[in-house]
Amino acid sequence: MALKAAVLVFPGSNCDRDCKTAVETTVNGKVDMVWHEESTLPSGLDLIVIPGGFSYGDYLRCGAMASLSPVMQAVKAEAERGVSVLGICNGFQILCEAGMLPGALLRNAALKYVCKPIELKIENRNTRFTNAYGNAQTVWMTQGNGDGNFFAEPDVLKDIEDNNQVVFRYVENPNGSVNDIAGIINKQGNVLGMMPHPDRAFEDALGSADGAPLFQSLVNALQTA
């Protein structure tokens, strides 16, 4: 069974095609593109991807407007039913703004947009997004953002750490994220938000194929479910 995925498209999404290509290339998944004004999602989804970009321009707080869009209400409902949700970059910001993940993403510590390949430590390999990473301790992906500085209040942060919700941690922190956090999962284990881009690191020609196992993990999870 091919992975059935939907990629959300906001007017300012600019990684929507990248996410589609990544899912198709890595696991031969079937991908529907879903416009932001839709209030329902295709049925029988295994994965919803919220791609990177600048959803509605993000001249206000990144992802704040998108979190209130019609399609996000449908995403929340699907997530509650256990469907996997992957938010990358702007998608991570939207998930935090929507309250689907704890914490917030602030302006980078250096107050600049930073684009560079980045080494990530896999902190939790027992998730449906990371089971295919085997024994790999660290992986490389690229990232590019101006607001990737993850922050949570101390009690929230303790909760995140205690529950093993940190999935990826920066080896060298590029943006001031608290506890070097690059990606977190919700308590139920079906919603992952991350700043680095697996959708730009899914084959060797792109400099790294380390994003590919993330998509393979989802297929593995389906098969063992």
Place this chain on the structure above:
Amino acid sequence: MSTAAPAPAKTMAEKALEYGLKADEYQVILDRLGREPNDVELGVYSVMWSEHCSYKSSRLHLRKFPVTGPRVICGPGENAGVIDIDDDQACIFKMESHNHPSFIEPYQGAATGVGGIMRDVFTMGARPVALLNALRFGEPGHPKTRRLVEGVVSGIGGYGNCVGVPTVAGETNFHAGYNGNILVNAMCVGLADADKIFYSAAPEPGLPVVYFGSKTGRDGIHGATMASVEFSEDSEEKRPTVQVGDPFAEKLLIEATLELMASGAVAAIQDMGAAGLTSSSVEMAGKGGLGITLDLDKVPQRETNMTAYEMMLSESQERMLAILKPGREEDGYRIFKKWGLDAAVIGETNTSGHIVLKHKGEVVCDLPLAPLSDDAPLYDRPWVEPAQEPELTEADVPVTHDLNDALLKIISCPDEASKRWLWEQYDRHVMADTLADSSTGHDAGMVRVHGTKKALAVTSDCTPRYVQANPYEGGKQAVAEAWRNLTAVGAEPIAITDNLNFGSPEKPETMGQIVRAIDGMAEACRELSFPVVSGNVSLYNETNGVSIPPTPTVGAVGLIKDYDQRVGFNKVQPGQVIILIGETKGEMGSSLYLREVFGIEAGAPPKVDLACEKNNGTLVRRLIKSGVAKGVHDLSDGGLLSAAVDVVLASKVGLQLKNPTELADHVFGFAEDQARYLIAVDEASAHLVIAQAAEADVHAAVIGVAGGTDLSYTGLSLGIEALRKAHEDWLPNYMAGKA
């Protein structure tokens, strides 16, 4: 109550001068119209006849460029150039300057430069897939430089990152010659289907003219005119003529435009760039040999009480003008609504041959279109042979006794130091097709043609100090270096776009630089079968009478048919043999060695032997294609040792080099002879390469081997970390106020 008498109204002749027209140009308008133009008409004439829009000083000389070739689909004259990249696919590209606005307001100036060049490309039906920029700033110690760097870089990033097009390559220089006029040249490369290219000429009368995109405001009025005059002390007062960019609006505009084109509704289309609504409507109707009537009351307006003059001269960003096929307005409205864009049918094409503008029930402009272009001034400006730096003798070149120190000075100088601080602010990976960018250790940026094994290689090149020292040789060199950079990654060089930045053409010395640089570029383009398909001319880059160094920037595109056959200088392995392709005669004139080690800016620049360039490049491409060349890097600024440092840092491997020639070690190490490449090959194939080179009549010599943890050469030994620190530290320290 003031009792002062009102100032006497200006005559139209006085206004003409104020709008940038010369007295004799105004006389041509009077003769043609047989009457005085009104204010709106004068505005239309002044922008259409500005240097920026009419190329009146350069047109005569631009004709020297070769503009055709087996892969050229559309040469200069449209919004951008179009080349054939096989499989019914086309690549559309152009470079354009935004120099004057960027000096006055660096963030918005640079941002709207990026926006403008993207519109030129998607207006023709292409999805933008790569951005480049060529930046020239004043000397680092100048009080304005740091702020300009900061603003320009964040403007470029802020716009391109949001729209979602990767910025994959570029170049940056610092020189006192740009203290009063920085240069911001932006290039955009797009992809389209070869049978779905869109042009601007209105095809027939009776078609609706649709405006869509952002609303029209009062920003940028007379921007094209500002770009056509010199700066003086009070230029910063021109800040209100700088446009303000909205990259989110641009993103919507791209998607809506491409969707509108795919729907089959578009008959002709043109973006509103310099001179906004004026140039777009005049060009569409004029090129089609038709007439056009616009009702300005229908133009979506951001501000109240805008006059016809303001609307026609506004350079508000992110706006398009399309002529739709009959009865297709509904397709348009559906798409514009989806993307949340303002849109209105504001006029119609007709057979009148006139542009007629109506506003508040009155005709406010009625001009015959043909004379607007036919009578456009064309100047054969007087020029003199520009001053040339003399050939240096051996005695003119001081000898250094510390090669370590010389090399460290060169690789840490502002021109050569790593520009990581800049390009880390640019999204280089969005679209997930980037194979090579500023960070990866390649001579050109590379992006895949989405969904294929093909890739485009892109580069931007000019060495202003060479052009200053000898405009003709420097012009040749700019083209040759671009060709070499594409060759060095394994691409077939196809065509160029040029961005000619000079001072005032009204000075015979500067005009001489323009003429001779174009002569040199044209010769190189001919000899290398590297036609010019688009371009932009930026003149009057001077402040208080001091001109910038002549800077004809070349943006170039090449094709790689199978991207698995690409190469860089980032994967050189220990044990591989290093071969120098091309002859080193010891060209030290205008070299970085002289400038950075001894403070001497003198001497004839390296000569470019185009036959040799072609011959050497052809061999290098063959070695890449056959898989023999495992690493390739061209030699340019700073010569052999500077290139060697690039290899060491990108491949994280030492190089043990020697001087196999009779030349002095500092000369062989730092000479900037052209048509040269460093290649790394497996030990077993080294003799084969030397034999192949001899057969092809190409100079080639084994000069060393990769391995160890340092760069060593006669009298020189530097560890990788020392080199990295020297190369990386300057720019971040400078931007932090520490250098």
